[in-house]
Amino acid sequence: MFGDYSLGDLGAIFAMQGFAGLILFSVYLLMALGLAIIFGQMGVINMAHGEFMILGAYVTWMTSNAFQHFVPPLFPGYFFVAMTLAFIASGSLGMLVEWALIRHLYRRPLDTLLATWGLSLILQQAYRSVFGAREVGVELPDWMMGSWQATDAIQIPINGMFVMGLTILITIAVFYILFLSRWGKQVRAVVQNRVMAGAVGINTEKIDRYTFGLGCGIAGIAGSAFTMIGSTGPTAGQLYIVDTFLVVVFGGAASLFGTIASAFTISQTQSTLEFFLSGSMAKVITLLAIVVILMMRPQGLFALKVRK
């Protein structure tokens, strides 16, 4: 298929394809970070993760409308406000859900699966009732549209780079919070041994609530960012949930490094295969490869060594 093209053409395409892979990597990682905290650290199978993302998307949509309506001159910068609000909205809802639902189910992981799946249906219908069944279009400021002309032939999507930057920032923030802050130390202590953590004076209930809230809040930011590349509708969260679980499970549930490594592997495989095969076949082969690897290594790519 490359016979007819000049070397320059091919170079440009491979550069752009490389970026396509990196953008996909950022998208997967951003989707999965929130879940990695909730599922990986707390062991809660949160099927409503996609709906928390879409809440962020709807908040972004409302913010964009509000800015257009009330303060049009500030519109170019609305996205940052929107992401903050999305974090707060999804995070608060997350804490509420933890208090009302999840905390009663910590010892019953499979029940959380059912409960959060029900929650996801409830949220979908709530979005449908409040915002309507149709998709909404989120308008972006001009500077976020279009592409950056790196050379004559190479164009890099600006929103893709934005997602990449955002993902890097959030990953760093999550690592700081979990591994360098005092609070993160408490979270890890609770994860490893809840009873002992309680015994040394850690308020485990509070830690649980904030951890869940943090995970959901990050999902909200992800949803907000994805308004740039995807659709915003009541059921759009369903589009992400499978890939999200895939990334987290493949990476090894309790390991954040695993999540990063797995997002990278899956996205690169997918985008390379998509280029040489067709979209559906790429997905099939990627999924098959993951199944085979998980059969040989059920704990995922990286696993914490814990005494059983």
Place this chain on the structure above:
Amino acid sequence: MSHPRLTNAYLEPLDGVLMSDEIKPGLKSPFRRKLLQGMVALPAISLLPRGAFADVPATSAVNTTGLAVTDTEVTVGILHSVTGTMAISETGSVEAEKLAIEQINAEGGVLGRKIKFVQEDGASDWPTFAEKAKKLLVNDKCAAVMGCWTSASRKAVLPVFEQYNGMLYYPTFYEGLEQSKNVIYTGQEATQQIIAGLDWVNKTKGAKTFYLLGSDYIWPRTSNKIARKHIENHLQGCKVAGEEYFPLGSTQFNSVINKIKLTKPDVIYAIIVGGSNVAFYKQLKAAGIDLSKQTLLTISVTEDEIDGIGGENIAGAYACMKYFQSLDNPNNKTFVPAFKKMWGEKTVIGDVTQAAYLGPWLWKLTAEKAQSFDIDKIAAASPGVEFKGAPEGYVRIHENHHLWSKTRVGRAKADGQYELIYETADLVEPDPFPKGYQ
């Protein structure tokens, strides 16, 4: 309704009876009251069918098979998803059908009877569609059902409609390869939508190479198959540069966009649906593909979808279908304001919404032609029924239960509307089983 007025008319002589009754005090018994009631009722009953409904055929004449038809009402069903994934698309159809029913009732109904509708929710789930279809036919005895959107839901209800002999008006443009006595297809089948558009882009844009894209299910695959046959066999010197499918709900298109950049096709032919649409056009724009220079022809993006995609992301793309909200004809100029008045200023009307609007009207016209609600008579009378008030212009039902309709090409503008660029001179014949295209 003329019924109450009639009853009042017969109350006046009744007053006279009562007055004369006061003069004869001898008849004060329960029997007398019963007798009086009987006297009141008698003339009313005997005169009802002749006096009030002089132009209305008797129920026994228009309904010989036990459908839900009374002297004043006829029941139809509406069967769409108002919950679940497909609610995004089907909401417009429900709105259009309700508008049509309201307008028909305002004009006096069908064969002198008002339309009453029973609405059921298919919930984006195909077995549910089949179950609800059975309920509408068996329990509610609907004379007609307006419903379904996806091919999957239509395929699920088809056996039900054939078994219980119902009548379905199906609004969506679809892949063809189907024909049933029990279905009227008010949207275009694939060849109507595809061939004229390809001919147009080949002739006016000089397009020679086509890149076919689609979501991975029956409609895009069948449509692209027809497109490929037409490009390779009927268009001089044209070829398909690539053909690709993506799982439903796929949100990442950067790789295929790079491939498109590499192959530089004259036309991107896109049949992507649902949420994927939004991702595809946003990413296309972000990747620097300028739709004012790169020709893109789609058959899956109506004004409804543009709402979610954002007009600025798709401006410049061409769509090939039979109806655009911006069509400039007298029918459409009354239809659009009526729709907005009923459902809000901000609602948009896409191709399928308009096709859904045709359903109740075509059924009314057919019933009036057949002078009956009986399913067999409706099915037999359908071919040749013409609807001159269609927002898309004029349509006529073909022997194969699809519609003769014009095919149009529109260009998307940043405000989310299409601007009409081209329309076929004549109505295009529906051909659900096209020879040489399978």
